[in-house]
Ligand SMILES: [Zn+2]
């Protein structure tokens with residue numbers, strides 16, 4: 001089959017690879033009908049999370065048709081079922097899964113020893129996301145083996161296009177969880193850093209959950225325009241001071257809730273000297289992540305407010321103002337998304353027409369064009385916001 | 392070989408590469424990579440063999456300068472190999488200028504190693520040409536073209552419009568483990584009961 005394979009830094013190729021096979025009784029094989037490139041795939045593209053090996057298949061946002069089912073998954077899945085595959089692989093039985101903390105499932109990470117050493121305790125297995133999270137082949141491919149498939153799936157009805165439900169596997173529940181863990185009140189201002197795909201979903205989620213005002217921060221005009229279309233007030237950080245503008249919009253008090261939809265690769269600009277400092281340290285290997293957004297959020301957030309971090313961080317950050325964080329009594333909530341905790345509810349909202357996540361798609365191409373699209377998406381060319389690939 | 396090693400980290404049923412297709416790396420990206428490694432190599436040479444370099448060029452006494460250039464060269468290399476390779480290659484072009492200026496000072500008639508300096512200059516000029524081609528190439532390949540971006544004004548994501556969407560999910564119950572600091576209402580509701588209890 002064909003698949004997008006990681007060969008090194010910025011080197012992703014559309015290769016011919018062997019087909020995946022059922023290995024465990026709970027496995028299933030899915031024929032992928034649609035998959036997408038995620039912003040967090042770019043961290044791997046840049047090799048900033050150093051646990052990829054040449055030959056690893058990329059991709060953790062995918063859906064398709066079940067074509068083969070292992071004996072122990074047969075009660076829950078059958079050939080021909082249409083499923084979205086969540087990016088977090090879950091067993092559904094461990095203590096964490098039972099609490100709904102699916103992204104820290106205790107059983108599905110098959111590289112547990114490595115992950116225990118690096119993280120202290122292993123987190124769930126993820127598709128196409130380094131050997132720290134199990135080294136499972138990803139879904140930017142024609143076929144995908146889904147481990148623990150009896151639990152790791154979201155069934156979707158026929159008759160609803162791929163584009164509307166594909167993002168149930170990652171970015172929609174990710175934006176949703178980011179907003180939910182803010183515990184939004186009708187009096188709240190929610191400020192969202194980053195208007196990429198997750199930021200866009202977080203904006204829509206905060207609107208649906210009834211925030212008083214939603215403020216979106218970016219500097220790319222097309223992304224700000226999409227944020228505005230979704231009901232956000234926008235701040236272009238190239239043109240105005242984020243802190244000043246946020247205070248102005250909140251009567252000088254600062255936003256109650258802040259969401260970081262950027263993560264480890266904050267934009268670098270001489271107008272924000274800390275970003276240049278971070279980039280230099282990152283190049284020298286003295287810091288793995290660039291936490292400009294965290295610093296700004298901690299500074300501007302209203303005391304006793306909440307900071308929600310769906311953006312991906314990989315390792316160590318520097319110069320985090322703990323004094324501000326502690327004295328202001330801020331709450332930080334973060335984590336990979338507990339996808340299956342939200343998807344039944346979100347699928348219903350899509351079916352009822354409350355939201356249609358396909359708005360974010362700007363490019364739909366074949367799998368062979370995938371490598372080129374990684375470049376286009378990374379360089380933000382052609383007003384690219386979200387790429388869907390058709391294997 | 393690398394694939395053989397990385398396949399050890401995979402299980403039996405995981406797909407393995409049979410043959411490779413087109414890459415996301417363009418020709419100029421590969422050139423940038425090569426120039427980056429060239430910088431690293433040259434930088435190390437300038438650091439560890441500064442004496443031999445100054446002797447060969449008749450520039451005895453300039454060892455500290457050569458070592459400083461070595462550090463600078465390592466900086467070019469690290470930047471050219473990073474995702475910010477445009478910056479790396481343009482910094483290399485600037486560095487080439489500095490190298491040429493420095494070598495020109497050694498082109499004196501009384502320098503017995505004048506021929507060597509000439510060869511070094513020719514090499515630097517050749518590499519400078521490659522650097523300029525590379526820098527222009529990666530800039531063209533990775534820049535956002537000027538002009539109007541596409542318009543996403545109608546991409547609300549809400550089939551019934553933004554106004555109808557505001558608060559449409561109020562039926563949603565935030566799970567207890569995701570509740571945040573108590574709201575104003577929650578605290579003032581609770582206060583009278585607590586007062587009653589304390590009596
Ligand atoms: Zn993702």
Ligand SMILES: [Zn+2]
Pocket residue numbers: 090091092093094095096097104105106107108
């Ligand atoms: Zn589990």
